[in-house]
Every structure is written in C-alpha cells, then in structure tokens.
Amino acid sequence: MIVCVCKRVSDRDIARHASAGMDFDDIQFELGIATQCGRCEDCARDVVERHRTAAAHHAHPQPALPLPSYRAIPIMLAAA
Template identity: 70%
Template sequence: MIVCVCHRVSDREIARHVRAGMGFDEIQFELGVATQCGQCETCARDVVAQCSASHPVAALQCDAGVRTVQLARSISESKAWKSSQASVVA
C-alpha cells in the first residue's frame, strides 16, 4: 500500500528500512516520507512502530480490501511460518 503519495513510498519500503535497523527520522531522510504535505506522517510512524524490533513478526492480512498488520507473539505463530513448514513437510 502506498503510504506517502508525494514521494510514492509504500509500507513495504518502510518495513524493509525498519528491518535494516533504521528509525523513523532516518527513513524520513532516506525516502522523503512525510516531508512534503505531511498527511502520511501518522501512518508512516504507525508502520515503523509495528515493524520495530519489539514486534518480531508482522503478517499483512487483507480484510474487505483494507490491509492491516497483525502481529504474532513469536515466529511460530505466524501464518507465513506455518505455510513454510507445511511445504517443507510435503
């Protein structure tokens, strides 16, 4: 999903930078998110918070066309983990 329309920055780009160890200020400088009109700042900060090190696993889920981030308590609770385990067993 595009978070910053002005600079065409997606939630996946922001998440990738968070996983690389960057905080919001560094991401803002690197990608330009929330530097033009500012309408995306709250959403961008939410994506950074949800993908931070304190939340080890985030899985995107579509509900009625709206993307939400559901956080698992551990990697073994993640849908991605279960589907990858099923393919290993098969």
Template identity: 60%
Template sequence: MIVCICNRVSDRDISRHAHAGMSFDDIQLELGVATCCGACEGCARDIVSQCSVGRPIAALHQETVPVPHGFSGGRPTAD
C-alpha cells in the same frame, strides 16, 4: 500499499528500513516519506513503531550443550 503518495513510498519500504534499525527520522531522510504534504506521517510512524528493532518479535531460548560422560568442570573424572 502506498503510504506516501507524494513520494511513492510503500509500507514494505518503510518496514524494511525499520527492521534494519533505522529511526523514523532516518527513514524520512532516506525515503522522503512525510516530507511534502505530511498526510502520511501518522501512518508511517505507526509502521516504524511496529517494526522497530527494540520491540521483541520472539522469545529467545538458550540451548544447552550436552556434557560428555566423565567430564566435570574441565577435569576428566576417573571411571
């Protein structure tokens, strides 16, 4: 969907830049969003805040690596 009609900037363009870690100000400078009439600024800012890197997307889990039998803290055990 086109968010900024004046500069023909889509929600996908804004999302892609926000996911790359760019702030609204950076995106505004790069794409020209909300630099003419300003009617799109609220919508563009909402998209950036929804896509910002600081927002957790999914929980990360720590994988455990199986310890080989007979291995104990760097010294092999006697079997």
C-alpha cells in the same frame, strides 16, 4: 499500499527499512516520507513502530541457559 503519495513510498519500503533497525528520522531522510504535505506521517510512524518492535523481538531471542561449569574432579586411585 502506498503510504506517502507525494514520494510514492509503500508500507513495504518503510517496513524494510524499519526492520533493518532504522528509526523514523532515518527513514524519513532516506525515503523522503512526510516531507511534503505531511499527511502520511502518522501512518508511516505506525508502520515503523510495528516493524521495529517485531525486528527487536526477533533480534533478541531468549538467552540460552548457562552451561554447567566443569571442574576437575579429583579421582582417588586405590593403592595396589
């Protein structure tokens, strides 16, 4: 759907930039959203927040369990 009618920017355009890690100010500068009439700002901010949160969740998966440390184990050889 078109979020910014003045600049003809869709929610997909905004989502793509937000998923790349850009914040609202960066996206506003890049796409020109909310720079003319300003009516789209709330909706655009919602789209940015939704997609930045999703991107952050996918970018930081749960940490892997630590691998066990392997230490040299002395081996006692039987006397021949």
